[in-house]
Amino acid sequence: MRRLIPIACAIAMLAGLSGAETILIRNATVLTVTKGTVQNGSVLVENGKIAAIGKNVSAPADATIVDATGKYLMPGIIDCHSHTAIEGGVNEGTVSDSSMVNIKDVIDPEDINIYRGLAGGLTVSNVLHGSANAVGGQTIVIKLRWGKTAREMLFEGATPGIKFALGENPKRQGYPSQNFFSQGPAPERRFPGTRMGVEEVIRESFTDAKNYQAEWKQYHDAVARGEHPIPPRKDLRLEPLVEVLEGKRYVHAHCYRSDEILMLLRVADEMGFKIRTLQHVLEGYKVAREIAEHGTGASTFSDWWAYKIEAYDATPYNAAIMTRKGVVVSLNSDSDELQRHLNLEAAKVMRYGGLSETEALAMVTINPAKQLGIDNQVGSIEVGKSGDMVLFDKHPLDYYSKVQKVWIDGHDYFDRDKDLETRPEFQKKKKALEDKLKVAEDTGTRQGKRNASNAASTPMIEENQ
Amino acid sequence: MRSVYLMLPALLWASVALRAEVPSAIAIKDAHVVTVSGEDLPKATVILRDGLIQDVGANASIPPDAWVIDGAGLTVYPGFINALSTWGIPQPGPNRAVATAGNVPQQAAPATPAPNPAPRSHGPEDRPQTYSFERAADMVEPSDSRLEAVRAAGFTTSATFPNRGIVEGLGALIDLAGERGRDMVIAQPIGQQIEFRVGGGGMGRSFPSSLMGNIAYVRQLYLDLGQYKQAKETYVAHPNGNRRPEYDHDLEGLAESPRLLLPADECQQVDRILNFGRELKVPFVVYGLHEGYRRIDELKQANVPVLISLKWPERPKDADPNDIPNYRDLLMQEQAPAVPGMLAKAGVKFAFYSDGVDSAPDLKKALKKTVDAGLSRADAIRALTVNAAEIYGVGDRLGSIEKGKIANLVVTKGEAFDDKSTVEYVFVDGKEFQPSKEQQQPPQGGERRGTNPADEGDANGGVN
Numbered sequence: 034m035r036r037l038i039p040i041a042c043a044i045a046m047l048a049g050l051s052g053a054e055t056i057l058i059r060n061a062t063v064l065t066v067t068k069g070t071v072q073n074g075s076v077l078v079e080n081g082k083i084a085a086i087g088k089n090v091s092a093p094a095d096a097t098i099v100d101a102t103g104k105y106l107m108p109g110i111i112d113c114h115s116h117t118a119i120e121g122g123v124n125e126g127t128v129s130d131s132s133m134v135n136i137k138d139v140i141d142p143e144d145i146n147i148y149r150g151l152a153g154g155l156t157v158s159n160v161l162h163g164s165a166n167a168v169g170g171q172t173i174v175i176k177l178r179w180g181k182t183a184r185e186m187l188f189e190g191a192t193p194g195i196k197f198a199l200g201e202n203p204k205r206q207g208y209p210s211q212n213f214f215s216q217g218p219a220p221e222r223r224f225p226g227t228r229m230g231v232e233e234v235i236r237e238s239f240t241d242a243k244n245y246q247a248e249w250k251q252y253h254d255a256v257a258r259g260e261h262p263i264p265p266r267k268d269l270r271l272e273p274l275v276e277v278l279e280g281k282r283y284v285h286a287h288c289y290r291s292d293e294i295l296m297l298l299r300v301a302d303e304m305g306f307k308i309r310t311l312q313h314v315l316e317g318y319k320v321a322r323e324i325a326e327h328g329t330g331a332s333t334f335s336d337w338w339a340y341k342i343e344a345y346d347a348t349p350y351n352a353a354i355m356t357r358k359g360v361v362v363s364l365n366s367d368s369d370e371l372q373r374h375l376n377l378e379a380a381k382v383m384r385y386g387g388l389s390e391t392e393a394l395a396m397v398t399i400n401p402a403k404q405l406g407i408d409n410q411v412g413s414i415e416v417g418k419s420g421d422m423v424l425f426d427k428h429p430l431d432y433y434s435k436v437q438k439v440w441i442d443g444h445d446y447f448d449r450d451k452d453l454e455t456r457p458e459f460q461k462k463k464k465a466l467e468d469k470l471k472v473a474e475d476t477g478t479r480q481g482k483r484n485a486s487n488a489a490s491t492p493m494i495e496e497n498q
Numbered sequence: 499m500r501s502v503y504l505m506l507p508a509l510l511w512a513s514v515a516l517r518a519e520v521p522s523a524i525a526i527k528d529a530h531v532v533t534v535s536g537e538d539l540p541k542a543t544v545i546l547r548d549g550l551i552q553d554v555g556a557n558a559s560i561p562p563d564a565w566v567i568d569g570a571g572l573t574v575y576p577g578f579i580n581a582l583s584t585w586g587i588p589q590p591g592p593n594r595a596v597a598t599a600g601n602v603p604q605q606a607a608p609a610t611p612a613p614n615p616a617p618r619s620h621g622p623e624d625r626p627q628t629y630s631f632e633r634a635a636d637m638v639e640p641s642d643s644r645l646e647a648v649r650a651a652g653f654t655t656s657a658t659f660p661n662r663g664i665v666e667g668l669g670a671l672i673d674l675a676g677e678r679g680r681d682m683v684i685a686q687p688i689g690q691q692i693e694f695r696v697g698g699g700g701m702g703r704s705f706p707s708s709l710m711g712n713i714a715y716v717r718q719l720y721l722d723l724g725q726y727k728q729a730k731e732t733y734v735a736h737p738n739g740n741r742r743p744e745y746d747h748d749l750e751g752l753a754e755s756p757r758l759l760l761p762a763d764e765c766q767q768v769d770r771i772l773n774f775g776r777e778l779k780v781p782f783v784v785y786g787l788h789e790g791y792r793r794i795d796e797l798k799q800a801n802v803p804v805l806i807s808l809k810w811p812e813r814p815k816d817a818d819p820n821d822i823p824n825y826r827d828l829l830m831q832e833q834a835p836a837v838p839g840m841l842a843k844a845g846v847k848f849a850f851y852s853d854g855v856d857s858a859p860d861l862k863k864a865l866k867k868t869v870d871a872g873l874s875r876a877d878a879i880r881a882l883t884v885n886a887a888e889i890y891g892v893g894d895r896l897g898s899i900e901k902g903k904i905a906n907l908v909v910t911k912g913e914a915f916d917d918k919s920t921v922e923y924v925f926v927d928g929k930e931f932q933p934s935k936e937q938q939q940p941p942q943g944g945e946r947r948g949t950n951p952a953d954e955g956d957a958n959g960g961v962n
Contacts, residue, residue: 120766121709122700128621133718134710138774143766143826162710165701170710182769207703221618221703261736263729263743267721269714270621459825466828474813 055079056443057092061101061424066108066391066398067413076106078420081442086414099424104437107394107429108413109156109421110375113332113401114285114312114365117158117372118144118175118186126165127207129223129234132195133269134170136160140183146369147186148179151447153373154423154436157188159365159405161312162196164287167203167225167234169196171273172285174405176421176441192406194309195273197286199293200343203231232296239304242274283309283406285332289343291319298327310404312365314355315347321358330404331355332363335381352396353386363401380430393430419443523547524930525560526909526923529569534576534884535898544574546905549928554899567909572922575879575914576898577654577906579671579886581805581849582691582759582785585648585656585856586638586672586682619704622718626705627663627695630751634658635670635686638679645674650858650933652908654926655684657851657890659691659759664712665719665748666691668755671890673906675926684904688890689783690755692716713774720778723749756891758782759805764830765792772800783889785851788834790841798844803889806841806881807853808864810834838881839872849886858921858933859940866915878915 056078063074063086075090076083092098116123120141125131140160150158156177162170174191207223225231248265255262276282284301288294288311301308310330311317315338317324317331324331333355338347348354355362364379366372375397382388382396402412411421420443427434439447524546531539531554543558544551553559560566619626638658648656654674660667668687676682700708706715729743758778762771763786775782785805790797797804811831813823841848855864869878887897896904905928912919920938924931 119710121694121696122698122707122711124700125706125708125711125714126701127619127703127705127707127711131711133622133714134706134708135714136710138713138770139708139710141766143764163700183766184769184773207701261732261740263732263740264725266725269718269721463825463828466825466832467823470813470828470831 054443055093055096056099056420056440057090057096058099058101058106058422058424059090061104061106062428063414064105064107064391064394064429065414066394067415069391074106076414076422078422078440078443081420081444083414083416083418083420086416099438101424103426105425105428105434106414107154107376107423107425108398108418109411109423109439109441110154110397111157111159111363111401111405111407111412112150112155112366112372112375112397113159113310113330113363113404114367115158115160115372116163116367117146117150117369118142118160120144124163124165125170126163127223129166129203129225130168130238130270131162131166131170132168132238132271132273134162135173136162136170137173137187137193140173140175140186142179142181142183142186146372147177148447149369150372151177151179151439152436152449152452154376154425154429154439155372156421156423156439156441156446157402157405157407157411158372159194159285159401161194161285164196164198164202165205165207166198167231168238168274169198169287171195171282174407177446178441178444179446188407190407190410192281192283193276194283194285194405195277197235197284197297197308199231199286199288199297200228200290201341202287203234204228228293228296231293232300235297235300236304238270238274239278239300239306242271242278243304245271246275246278277306278304280307285310285312287312289313289315290346291316294320295323298323298329301327309406310363313344313367315344315351317360318348318351318354321355321360324355325359330361330363330400332365332401332404334367335364335378336385349381349385352382353388356382356386356388356392361400361403362396363404364396365401376425376429376434377432380432383430390430521563521565523552523561523564524567524925524928525558525564526567526569526572526574526907527560529909530573531899532573532575532879533899534879535900543569544899544907546907546925546928549905551899551901551903551905553901567923569909571911573910573913574899575652575908575910576883576896577908577924577926578652578882579849579897580648580653580656580852581886581889582669582851583656583658583853584661585644585653585674585852586640586642586658586679587634587660588639588642589644617704619706621705622715622722624705625719625748626715628665628719628748629660629663629667630665630690630748630755632660632662632667632751633670633686634660634668634672635683636679638670638672638682640676640679640682644856646931646933647857647937648852648861649674649924649926649931650921650937651861652910652914652921652924653861654906654908654924655886655896657688657886659689661691661693664693664695664706664715665752666693668751669759671892671896673904673926675929675931681927684896685890685892687754687756688892689757689759690752691759693761717774717777719748719752720780722746723752727753756781759785762786763807764789768793768796772796772802775802776800787837787848789830790837791833794837794840794844794846797841797846803847803849803885804841805849805851805889806838806868808850808855808861809853810864810867835868835871836873838868838878839874842873842877842881847885847889849881849889858938862915862938863940866917869915875913875915 059075060073063071077085077090118141120139125134159174161172172194174188175186176188178186204225206226252262252265286308308329310332312332314331314333333351336349338344352362379393379396383393399412402408411419420440422440424438425434426437437449526544528541531542542556545553545558658672659669669689670686671684671688672682694712696709698707706712726749733740758780760771760782762768762784783803787804787806788811811834855861884897887893905925907925909923910919911922921933
């Protein structure tokens, strides 16, 4: 995968060139996820949308035909928990309520992990703020339109979110790490230091938000009465929380322990908002009924736990158990590496819990789409949905399967053959540039003795490529 | 006897001061004059009086009281303007002052005390790292030891900003010489510089420590400013029954600023900052732009002036030889100096800023690099003169050689930016300086470390 870095730029240019075209993918095993499997099926994409699916689909003369004989077509993979493509810090971890910050402001469309994700069939990421605070920053859903700007990557119409976090991370008091090597006075500790405190921060923030809501209502009422009140201050911390209260923003809550999960559901009920998804939720299997009753989704890991105390009482059957109890469950990556093979994460729920092939695929397609409220647009291969699809050479739940092509809105964003083809050319170009810069450097600022040492370092760099 | 010894330095000083005293008029005769505003005059005379350009032209008559400089073989340009720096604000660190003829004897630069570690900020309400009320105009001193060095590169003027915090204070356009700080100020306030301080990748001690925290903070500040203005207006119109709005020091500083300087180096940062600037609804200037070659059209469309850093990206000198260079970085190293040429072709208004490059040879080298990369000499001169002046709204006073403008000039032997060219004279407010040849040469012996503080990993904290 590491080798994918250099060609990324070349591919970006190719992706940028391809317009919205009509594509017919022919003779694939089409894993629609929601409408069964079509053997030897064809899918037609027009104007970025899926226009037809079936055994016999006719295409206009100008359509690009992709022969997918022996290959598998599935919906683009969706990751409900990602920290990819964030510039300048995943957390604003200095405060217990960082709801004033917004991931949307710092999406880095140049992050190579976007391309690497594409190479694993990923097309949509729920890019979350970190888990350092009880009430975290605002979050955003992106489509991995590699080569486009940050704004062009935003998933149009997707409801924005906000990150919450329970347990160990938010109660670390702002990570005042003092060790043997630390210099200067210990940093001031941050409230809270206990799980009780985490609960209190959430309750307090929403109390503030309600007061804020009331304050603005009072102001608008006064203006309506023809008075001349001084307007209240617009508070970026409380605005998103008011949106949560109004149902315009989803809460994605990082959590592990069952007692805390219940706590959060109760606080949400008390304050009058919904938890859209529980993230990680390793003990979700213990309280699956309560989660289902709240209509809350669960986004968990397939088989990753025990990386900290609160993450010990876990089981790989978690996803299956919650599914059977009626929870909409997705499997997420939380990682630039894991996002590249979420299809294999999905496969594990067949081994642990005996879910069906379709249920497994749903964990990384239609289920996360439902959790993010975008299932009317993506998450399955259905007529009218976006042309977000992945072509695998083998069944995507097969360990040896490889992504061949990825389309988003009918645009070609990853092509394994093109990628491999452009590598030698790219390496040549890069080498030429390196040499040119080296010459410029040697004839420029550095003279005499320094030349020798520079020259000596050159072959080493090349060898390491 | 003793008193004579005591008087000796005083006498020396007096003679130095006399030498530096502005004669009633100066005429640079028969020189090649690059007026910038009009035609190049291959053989013309420039007359300076009382700190202003009294006349310029082929037939300008030389007043009888003028000192005459024979301009044969010399080229006269408007003084160069550094569009963003801390020049003039004495920097902490070892005193590098060298007293030479033509200069006011310098004292040790008063070291600004290291700021106390600020208390932990708990959010935007604490107004973290906000120095919006500080004025460069109150901070500049002729004792800044960098002034002499940069005059030797032909710089007479700088848009100087205090360099502290996120909201860095009100900048001033200053001349790079003067008896006292107040003599140096041409215009102020000329703007407010924003710098994103991302410490600890979001897990620092104090809000904000992530990039998104910085952005949210600045956004909140401007929302507060809007509310503050509205509240004050409402209160003035309807004081009865309303509580008076609290006086806000930080917001007053913001309110006073005619424009905002926003940082963006890489292409996604350019996108971000153009959107952000529009959102804030204040006139703004973007500074940095080393990856600007990927956003020329967008910058053109945005119609926003830009300041290009002269600290061209290079392979880090202490790079691990085992590191595989990133293609994007390599491309940036190659392309950054070509950005000004591309901007000029596209018709985007741009100027240059020093970004920690503080010595004459380094400045000259940096400017030559961009000329070699495709920027025409005329456009380079425009960027250094009239563009910078216009960006800061002082094009009527500075930036070209025209009758009545401030007498800031640089006089070279050979064309500016040429390897062999030298700066013969610099005039600041009509006052003559003759930079020494040593200051214009790179130090001999190859090893430049230690000689030039700009190399010492941003001795000034780095403007950027």
